[in-house]
Amino acid sequence: xxxxxxxxxxxxxxxxxxxxxxxxxxxxxxxxxxxxxxxxxxxxxxxxxxxxxxxxxxxxxxxxxxxxxxxxxxxxxxxxxxxxxxxxxxxxxxxxxxxxxxxxxxxxxxxxxxxxxxxxxxxxxxxxxxxxxxxxxxxxxxxxxxxxxxxxxxxxxxxxxxxxxxxxxxxxxxxxxxxxxxxxxxxxxxxxxxxxxxxxxxxxxxxxxxxxxxxxxxxxxxxxxxxxxxxxxxxxxxxxxxxxxxxxxxxxxxxxxxxxxxxxxxxxxxxxxxxxxxxxxxxxxxxxxxxxxxxxxxxxxxxxxxxxxxxxxxxxxxxxxxx
Amino acid sequence: xxxxxxxxxxxxxxxxxxxxxxxxxxxxxxxxxxxxxxxxxxxxxxxxxxxxxxxxxxxxxxxxxxxxxxxxxxxxxxxxxxxxxxxxxxxxxxxxxxxxxxxxxxxxxxxxxxxxxxxxxxxxxxxxxxxxxxxxxxxxxxxxxxxxxxxxxxxxxxxxxxxxxxxxxxxxxxxxxxxxxxxxxxxxxxxxxxxxxxxxxxxxxxxxxxxxxxxxxxxxxxxxxxxxxxxxxxxxxxxxxxxxxxxxxxxxxxxxxxxxxxxxxxxxxxxxxxxxxxxxxxxxxxxxxxxxxxxxxxxxxxxxxxxxxxxxxxxxxxxxxxxxxxxxxxxxxxxxxxxxxxxxxxxxxxxxxxxxxxxxxxxxxxxxxxxxxxxxxxxxxxxxxxxxxxxxxxxxxxxxxxxxxxxxxxxxxxxxxxxxxxxxxxxxxxxxxxxxxxxxxxxxxxxxxxxxxxxxxxxxxxxxxxxxxxxxxxxxxxxxxxxxxxxxxxxxxxxxxxxxxxxxxxxxxxxxxxxxxxxxxxxxxxxxxxxxxxxxxxxxxxxxxxxxxxxxxxxxxxxxxxxxxxxxxxxxxxxxxxxxxxxxxxxxxxxxxxxxxxxxxxxxxxxxxxxxxxxxxxxxxxxxxxxxxxxx
Numbered sequence: 001x002x003x004x005x006x007x008x009x010x011x012x013x014x015x016x017x018x019x020x021x022x023x024x025x026x027x028x029x030x031x032x033x034x035x036x037x038x039x040x041x042x043x044x045x046x047x048x049x050x051x052x053x054x055x056x057x058x059x060x061x062x063x064x065x066x067x068x069x070x071x072x073x074x075x076x077x078x079x080x081x082x083x084x085x086x087x088x089x090x091x092x093x094x095x096x097x098x099x100x101x102x103x104x105x106x107x108x109x110x111x112x113x114x115x116x117x118x119x120x121x122x123x124x125x126x127x128x129x130x131x132x133x134x135x136x137x138x139x140x141x142x143x144x145x146x147x148x149x150x151x152x153x154x155x156x157x158x159x160x161x162x163x164x165x166x167x168x169x170x171x172x173x174x175x176x177x178x179x180x181x182x183x184x185x186x187x188x189x190x191x192x193x194x195x196x197x198x199x200x201x202x203x204x205x206x207x208x209x210x211x212x213x214x215x216x217x218x219x220x221x222x223x224x225x226x227x228x229x230x231x232x233x234x235x236x237x238x239x240x241x242x243x244x245x246x247x248x249x250x251x252x253x254x255x256x257x258x259x260x261x262x263x264x265x266x267x268x269x270x271x272x273x274x275x276x277x278x279x280x281x282x283x284x285x286x287x288x289x290x291x292x293x294x295x296x297x298x299x300x301x302x303x304x305x306x307x308x309x310x311x312x313x314x315x316x317x318x319x320x321x322x323x
Numbered sequence: 324x325x326x327x328x329x330x331x332x333x334x335x336x337x338x339x340x341x342x343x344x345x346x347x348x349x350x351x352x353x354x355x356x357x358x359x360x361x362x363x364x365x366x367x368x369x370x371x372x373x374x375x376x377x378x379x380x381x382x383x384x385x386x387x388x389x390x391x392x393x394x395x396x397x398x399x400x401x402x403x404x405x406x407x408x409x410x411x412x413x414x415x416x417x418x419x420x421x422x423x424x425x426x427x428x429x430x431x432x433x434x435x436x437x438x439x440x441x442x443x444x445x446x447x448x449x450x451x452x453x454x455x456x457x458x459x460x461x462x463x464x465x466x467x468x469x470x471x472x473x474x475x476x477x478x479x480x481x482x483x484x485x486x487x488x489x490x491x492x493x494x495x496x497x498x499x500x501x502x503x504x505x506x507x508x509x510x511x512x513x514x515x516x517x518x519x520x521x522x523x524x525x526x527x528x529x530x531x532x533x534x535x536x537x538x539x540x541x542x543x544x545x546x547x548x549x550x551x552x553x554x555x556x557x558x559x560x561x562x563x564x565x566x567x568x569x570x571x572x573x574x575x576x577x578x579x580x581x582x583x584x585x586x587x588x589x590x591x592x593x594x595x596x597x598x599x600x601x602x603x604x605x606x607x608x609x610x611x612x613x614x615x616x617x618x619x620x621x622x623x624x625x626x627x628x629x630x631x632x633x634x635x636x637x638x639x640x641x642x643x644x645x646x647x648x649x650x651x652x653x654x655x656x657x658x659x660x661x662x663x664x665x666x667x668x669x670x671x672x673x674x675x676x677x678x679x680x681x682x683x684x685x686x687x688x689x690x691x692x693x694x695x696x697x698x699x700x701x702x703x704x705x706x707x708x709x710x711x712x713x714x715x716x717x718x719x720x721x722x723x724x725x726x727x728x729x730x731x732x733x734x735x736x737x738x739x740x741x742x743x744x745x746x747x748x749x750x751x752x753x754x755x756x757x758x759x760x761x762x763x764x765x766x767x768x769x770x771x772x773x774x775x776x777x778x779x780x781x782x783x784x785x786x787x788x789x790x791x792x793x794x795x796x797x798x799x800x801x802x803x804x805x806x807x808x809x810x811x812x813x814x815x816x817x818x819x820x821x822x823x824x825x826x827x828x829x830x831x832x833x834x835x836x837x838x839x840x841x842x843x844x845x846x847x848x849x850x851x852x853x854x855x856x857x858x859x860x861x862x863x864x865x866x867x868x869x870x871x872x873x874x875x876x877x878x879x880x881x882x883x884x885x886x887x888x889x890x891x892x893x894x895x896x897x898x899x900x901x902x903x904x905x906x907x908x909x910x911x912x913x914x915x916x917x918x919x920x921x922x923x924x925x926x927x928x929x930x931x932x933x934x935x936x937x938x939x940x941x942x943x944x945x946x947x948x949x950x951x952x953x954x955x
Contacts, residue, residue, distance in 0.1 A: 003813050008874035010867075012937060061955070064936055109953055129934060130748065156937060208937060238379060248935055261867075277396050282864045285937055304870055304938075 001323070005029070009323060011302030013268035014286050015073060016108050020293020023300060023309055024073055024089070026063025027323060031055060032075055032112035034089055035321050037296045037303075056094040058082060065127075067116045069139075072097060075123070079104065081127065082135075102127065102135035102144050115158040119181055119310075121165055126181075128155030128169055134179070146184045150177050156208040156221065157247075168212060174205030176219055181230065190233060197238050198223040209257065213250040218257075220245035227256055227269060235284050237271030247287045258284035258301055265312070280320055281305035369797045434465045435885050444468045469903075477541045512810040525835050535565050537880070540620050540642045542649050542724030548627050549723065549744040553752065560629035561752065577643075616645045628756055633658035636759045640724075641714050646694050649724045650714030653677055655759065670762050670769070674711060678819050679842040680754050685819060686715030708809050714791035721767040722747045748773060757888065761845055764890040772825075773797050777898050780891055787945065795897060796826050806862035807837045815839065815850055825897060830923055832857035836903050845889040849896060857908075867938040872903045873954075875943045903943050906930070906952055910941050928952055 001009075013026040016037075023035045033052035040049045059077025072083045083097040104111055111130025118125055124145070125137045134148035134155065153172035160167055166187065167179040178188040192198055201225035204222035211218040214227040217228045225239040225248060243260030254274070255267040260283045263276040281303035289299050299311040300321075307320040441451060448468050453460050487756070519526055536547055547563055554561035624640040634657040639648050653673045670676075678685060687707040698706070706716070721728065725740040771778045775795050779787070810816050821840040826833060833856040841847035851868050854862040862867040876896050883899065885891035908924040910933045929951040930942045942952040 003815055004848070004877055007809065007813050008878060009868070010870075011940070062936065112936055114937055130932070154932075154935070172939075177855070205936075206939065208939075283867060283938075304867060 006306040006323065008060075009216060009306040010066050010285065010304045011281075011306070011308055011323070012062055012285050013066040013075075014288040014300055014302055014308070015068045016290045016292060017090075018070050018157055018292065019072070019086075020165060020290050020296055022090065023288075023290075023308075023321070024066055024068075024075075024085070025215050025302055025321075026075060026077070027059070027306075028062040030057050030061055030063055030077055031323075032058045032060040032063060032066070032073075033323055035308075036147050037290070037298065040319070040321060041298070041312070050319065052321075052323065053243060054092050054094070058084075058094075058096075061110075061112065064112055065116045067118065067125075069118060073264070073277070074116060075131075076116055079110040079113060079129070081113065081116070081125070092096045098142065099138065100144075104131050104139070104146075106131060111154070114154070114156055115169075117160050117167075117226065119160060119167075120162070121167070121181075126158055126160070126167055128171075130154045132171070132210070134167065134169055136181075136184070136230060139280075141298055148179050148186070150179075150186050151175065156206065157208045157210045159212050161212050163214065168210055168217065170207030170210045170219055170221070172206045174207060174222070175198050175201060176207055176210065188289070189231065189233045190220075190228075192219055192223045192226070195223075195226075195235055197235055198226045200224055201249045203244055208244065208246050209248045209259070211248050211250055216250075218250070218255060219292075220248060220257065220259070225267075227255070227271070237269065239265075239267050239271060239273060241265055241267075241273060243283070249287060249289060251266060252313075256287060256289075256299070258287045258303070264299075264301055264311075269296075275315065277314075279303075279309045279317055280307050282307070287297075343787050375792050398945075401851055412706070432466070432469060434469055437461075437465075440465055440468060443715055523938055532565060535569055535622070538569055538576065539565065539622050539944075540644065542647075542721075542726050543620070543622065543624050543640060545725040545744050546640060546649070546723050547624055549741060549748050550624075552745075555750065558645075561626065563624060563626045564623055565622055566624035567620075569622065575621070587783045613703060616697060617671040617713060618644055618702050619713065620644050628752065628754060628759065630760055630763075632763070634759065634763060636755060638755075639714070640720065642724075643713065643716075646689060646690055646691060647696065647726070648691050648694070648716045649675070649720045649726065650710075650716045651720045652714040657763065670766050675756065675819070675842065677715065677717065677755070680717065680758060681719055682843065684718045686710065689716050690718050690721055691726075692728060719747060719751050723751060753810050760888060761890055765840075765844065765893065768894050769797075770892075772897070777901070779898055780885065787902055795901065796828070797823060806835075806864060807852045810839060810850060810852055810866060812874065825900075827901050829904060829908060832904070832924075834900075836897075836900060840893070845884065845892045848877065848883075849893055851896065851900065855907075868907060868941050871940045871943060872900070872907065875903055876900050902945060906943055907941055 005067075010028045011025050012028060015024050016022070017024070021036065021038045023037055024032055025035070025174045032055075034054040035051075036049065036053050039053075042049070043085050055236040058075050059082070061078030063075050063077040065076040068086070071087070072085055073089060075082050077083065080099055080101045081098040084094075084297065085097050088095065103293050109130075113127050113129035116125060118139075119136075121308070123139045125139055126134060128134045132149070132151045135144050136146045136148070136150075137144045148167070148169075151169065151171040151173055152175075155169050155171045156267065157165055157170045158167065160181075167181050168176060169175045169179070173214060174191055174193045176190040177186055178190075179185065180187050187206060191205075192207060193201075199205075200223050201205045202232045206221045207219050207223070208221035209225070212230075215230050216229050219226060219228065220239075221244055225241055225245045226235045226252070227237045227239075228235050239255075239257075241257065241259070241261075245259035245265075247259070248255060248257035253269065255269065257265050257267065262280070262282050262284070262304075263278050264284070264287065265273055266275040266277070267273050279301055281301075282305065284301050284303035286303070287299065287301045290296055296314075298318075299314055300308050301311075306323040308322075309317045312318045329855075434440070444464070444525070444751060448464055448471070450460070450464055455461070462502055499862070539547065541664065547565065550561065550563040554563065580952045605746060620642040623642075626638045626640065628636040628638070630636070634655065637654040639652045641652070642648075643650065653676050655671050655673070655676065687705075687710060689706045694706070698704070703709075710716075723744050725742075725744045727739060727743055768778055772795065777795060807816070816822070818840050819842050821842070823838050823840070825836045825838060827836065828834070835854045837852045837854075839850045841849070851873055852863060853873050854860065855866075855869060864888055876899050880892075883895045885895060906928050909926045909928055910930065911924070920933070931951060933941060935954045940954060942954050944953050944955050946953055
């Protein structure tokens with residue numbers, strides 16, 4: 001990796017290992033790097049411990065989504081999904097456990113896969129991407145059992161409501177669609193840009209981030225980041241953040257979101273922006289919280305830079321991992 | 324006197340005796356006188372006995388003394404004898420040891436061994452019947468034999484000397500004969516000059532050059548030999564020649580005593596002058612010392628490299644004697660007139676033409692570490708001040724001259740001298756030619772870029788769509804460009820790089836591109852940084868799509884460099900930049916600021932999807948020959 005390549009690198013996805021001691025990150029060159037958090041967070045950490053312990057090319061195209069199950073790391077790039085065993089990765093072996101492709105209708109351009117989530121109830125993998133459809137794959141057999149069609153433009157983000165077993169998807173067409181995972185039928189469709197409080201026509205109508213917490217839903221993108229009450233299907237608070245948000249999470253009583261602009265925004269449920277913490281990349285694509293491991297409870301963000309910022313105390317940046 | 328003492332005592336005794344019987348005095352006066360007479364008689368007899376005893380004592384004493392004396396004398400004599408004997412013994416012992424240590428000279432002569440002697444010596448000398456028993460005779464015989472041998476050999480030696488003299492004389496005669504031939508040969512050479520020219524075999528010229536080359540300092544000689552060899556073998560376009568003052572060079576190589584005398588004389592003169600002028604010219608003194616240190620050898624080498632299009636790169640190599648380094652100056656002569664491109668004036672500037680021929684070889688500092696100490700003595704802080712005068716001391720120039728300095732990187736090079744020069748010659752010459760061609764091509768491209776024409780050669784047409792609307796102008800560089808900071812932070816912009824600004828315009832949109840061109844273009848790709856002024860200002864740092872455009876132009880060298888020497892790289896990059904701007908502006912129809920109306924830039928490019936991925940990037944990749952745009 002020469003200095004020019006590093007200058008033009010963007011980090012699109014991150015995932016923590018099941019034990020919580022390792023971080024995998026995917027970039028726009030199709031590479032996945034595995035960092036050792038325990039080494040980077042230990043008291044005698046040096047420059048070398050902020051470099052990846054393993055760096056390999058996983059896909060031809062950018063790795064837009066990474067997901068960790070109990071044993072495997074799933075990566076999505078250029079229309080295919082590959083699985084890598086975490087145990088093998090820690091031992092620095094880069095052989096994929098399996099690679100599968102959902103069936104696409106278009107043949108001219110390969111659609112990318114932007115989001116992946118797991119339905120723990122029936123152990124299935126739900127992916128959404130460039131062909132405007134949501135594909136559901138059974139993890140044990142590897143067969144793609146159903147396709148959810150409804151969006152008119154490509155899908156940016158997915159999330160899953162455990163209690164009602166519903167899938168939420170947000171896309172470029174500005175709609176948030178809610179699907180029932182048992183019957184695979186659409187339940188609701190919310191067009192966020194039609195609501196005046198949220199809409200920002202100067203940016204556009206696409207929805208690029210979704211998050212749910214029991215009855216509440218966060219969504220944002222072209223329209224402002226807003227908190228919705230799902231039972232009443234109406235926005236309760238709108239967050240006055242300047243850029244377009246790409247990822248948002250609920251954490252305890254805070255909402256943390258990243259997007260355009262070199263900062264992580266901390267917001268309260270009421271609609272106020274509590275803090276904006278500065279980071280190294282000039283715009284951020286992904287935010288990840290390591291909640292599985294109490295010793296290494298960190299937040300990491302990555303974006304248009306080859307560096308991934310690590311926050312040990314969520315109020316300020318501690319150090320950066322570098323590809 | 325004892326007799327007197329006795330006499331005196333006596334009367335006392337008498338008186339005492341007489342004292343006591345005082346009552347009897349009157350009556351015994353008569354008895355007293357008889358007694359007194361008796362007593363007097365006894366006294367005298369006692370006196371005489373006393374004297375006799377005294378005398379006897381004396382005599383006895385004397386006798387004893389005499390005896391002692393005699394005995395003593397006897398003992399003394401014996402003692403003397405003993406000592407004499409002892410001395411003699413010692414003396415004899417010394418003599419014996421001296422005799423034993425005596426080494427006769429004959430033992431220092433190396434004699435032949437006994438067996439050899441008996442074998443070689445004739446019978447009358449060896450006399451075996453006598454010598455086998457008697458060691459003394461044997462030694463004598465051996466010495467005789469030695470003497471005879473030596474005499475014989477001395478005679479032989481005299482004869483050989485005489486012969487040698489004769490041969491010496493004969494050689495002298497022949498030499499004289501040969502030297503008399505020399506003028507004759509010269510005449511023949513002169514006469515054959517026209518013949519040589521006719522046949523184009525310039526022996527005369529080469530010989531003259533070889534003659535001058537003898538006076539070259541060693542590094543320049545190595546360079547000349549290797550360059551001429553390379554030129555003959557591989558590259559007919561290379562030619563090397565020597566220029567400079569041969570007489571001065573000859574003067575330099577005179578024996579050192581003369582020069583030392585000169586130095587001491589000049590020193591003395593200097594001192595004299597100093598005392599006269601009261602040291603008013605310390606600065607001038609230092610200046611003179613500096614000039615002396617930086618003196619060039621009077622002879623220099625000129626190497627010409629010709630390119631296919633007729634332009635020539637002239638390299639002048641100089642040798643700095645006291646610093647033991649080579650420097651080079653350049654000159655480019657072209658067949659066409661090159662004035663015109665304003666922003667490209669730097670490209671063929673002789674100061675910077677050969678910068679960084681090998682990575683990080685700037686030629687501003689001397690590569691010889693010992694020079695540091697020499698500079699300290701005369702107060703030179705940086706060699707860079709003198710570089711424009713003396714030429715650039717690039718590391719590859721030292722290697723071509725066979726000079727190897729220990730600071731040359733971590734590799735240990737085992738080659739020295741000619742081997743070092745030969746190993747670098749081919750690569751360096753190729754790099755030099757490549758550099759000249761690249762710069763000339765760049766110069767031409769710049770002249771046409773300044774007229775807003777992007778010259779795309781036929782082989783590269785397939786990289787771009789048929790219609791490109793955006794137009795280009797070159798502008799002078801303004802200071803303090805904010806959107807270039809990231810390049811500075813990454814350490815990719817250096818002093819030696821060429822920096823210029825291009826503006827691509829279409830309608831109301833204006834894209835500024837700051838371009839950094841490394842001196843090693845086209846081995847190193849030029850780096851573009853973008854800033855767009857259209858409905859606000861955005862740069863590659865604030866917007867992901869502009870960043871994607873930057874990576875589209877800055878990377879993908881294999882696609883952009885075109886046919887082999889890769890000289891089309893910069894123009895292809897600029898053309899691609901224009902194409903990307905077209906795509907960006909035409910796909911920006913998503914943005915609606917609420918106002919209806921015709922879009923400023925109608926969609927003309929064919930794209931399948933206008934956004935892809937979480938950052939919604941535009942399709943910048945052009946597919947040939949289908950002619951549509953897709954994402955990477």
